[in-house]
Amino acid sequence: MKYKLIAIDMDGTLLNSQKEVSDRNRKALVEALEKGIHIVITTGRILSSALYFNQALGLKGNPVIACNGALISCSKGENIVYESSMDLVAVKKAIQLAEENSIYYHFYEKDTFYSRKPDAKMFNYHEHNGEYWKNQNIKVELFENPMEILDHKKPNVYKVVFIEKDKDKLLEFRKKLETVEGIDISSSWDTNIEVMNEGVSKGRALEYLIGKLNLEPAEVVSIGDNENDISMLKVAGLAIGMKNGIEEIKNYADFITASNDEDGVAKAIEKYVLNHH
Numbered sequence: 001m002k003y004k005l006i007a008i009d010m011d012g013t014l015l016n017s018q019k020e021v022s023d024r025n026r027k028a029l030v031e032a033l034e035k036g037i038h039i040v041i042t043t044g045r046i047l048s049s050a051l052y053f054n055q056a057l058g059l060k061g062n063p064v065i066a067c068n069g070a071l072i073s074c075s076k077g078e079n080i081v082y083e084s085s086m087d088l089v090a091v092k093k094a095i096q097l098a099e100e101n102s103i104y105y106h107f108y109e110k111d112t113f114y115s116r117k118p119d120a121k122m123f124n125y126h127e128h129n130g131e132y133w134k135n136q137n138i139k140v141e142l143f144e145n146p147m148e149i150l151d152h153k154k155p156n157v158y159k160v161v162f163i164e165k166d167k168d169k170l171l172e173f174r175k176k177l178e179t180v181e182g183i184d185i186s187s188s189w190d191t192n193i194e195v196m197n198e199g200v201s202k203g204r205a206l207e208y209l210i211g212k213l214n215l216e217p218a219e220v221v222s223i224g225d226n227e228n229d230i231s232m233l234k235v236a237g238l239a240i241g242m243k244n245g246i247e248e249i250k251n252y253a254d255f256i257t258a259s260n261d262e263d264g265v266a267k268a269i270e271k272y273v274l275n276h277h
Contacts, residue, residue: 003273004215005038007065007206007232008265009224010045010053011188013242016261021057028266029057031274038213042202044068044159044188044228048111052136067108068186068228069205070158070196080110082208085156086197090182094160094195095146097176103169107160112139114149162193186228190246194228203231210235221273223257223265225249240268 008014016022029039041057042065043050050066051073063081064073072082091107098105106115143149150157162177164170167190174193177185184201186194202224210220222229222236225245233239233252241253242264250256255272258264270276 010043012225024263024266028269067158201231
């Protein structure tokens with residue numbers, strides 16, 4: 001099969017544990033691009049971060065799927081070809097639940113990351129990420145009261161992320177979130193829950209893009225490692241899971257490639273797309 005599009009998750013997939021793209025992964029992407037294959041970064045990350053990596057990898061002009069499918073940009077002029085922001089009533093309900101259950105959260109616009117003014121526990125998170133965010137053109141707005149932001153600014157919220165290290169507490173919280181109408185719930189890490197507008201998923205966005213590019217699902221390869229990647233693995237003609245991925249990924253993958261620290265993306269592209277032997 002001649003594949004024409006590769007949809008690749010970032011964290012835990014294309015990026016190694018240092019949050020970098022290895023030379024071998026980069027080389028495989030370049031080779032696929034030279035063969036005229038669309039390379040589509042498909043991430044839960046904020047749009048600014050996705051576009052930053054897209055450009056850094058020499059993929060400018062290739063579409064980007066961000067915020068788990070809530071946004072598709074064709075990055076020529078960074079024009080948005082598809083977007084689905086959350087209903088603010090649903091955002092408020094989800095945030096209210098987090099407040100009541102003492103769960104940390106932040107939410108995204110296209111390029112702005114909103115977070116509560118950090119307490120001691122979260123201060124390190126902000127200190128650690130501050131420089132990283134600035135490099136990726138991400139604005140950070142800290143608030144005392146989330147409702148003020150939501151009522152006055154009325155931002156287009158594409159995703160809310162809840163973070164909690166206590167897995168049982170997180171699971172309980174997820175059950176509570178499931179009572180909120182108008183949202184879809186996923187996860188990209190074992191310590192987080194991600195909430196988007198109802199109907200938003202990487203798979204849905206990928207289907208939209210495949211239609212736009214006049215491709216068949218059979219011509220698409222998807223590579224991912226976590227729950228939020230399952231929907232795009234289901235859409236693709238060839239679904240590849242990462243060795244470091246969650247157990248459930250293995251049920252939806254046609255093949256498992258090496259881990260994100262062992263050039264798993266490159267090995268999959270070389271073997272199945274570029275047919276290196």
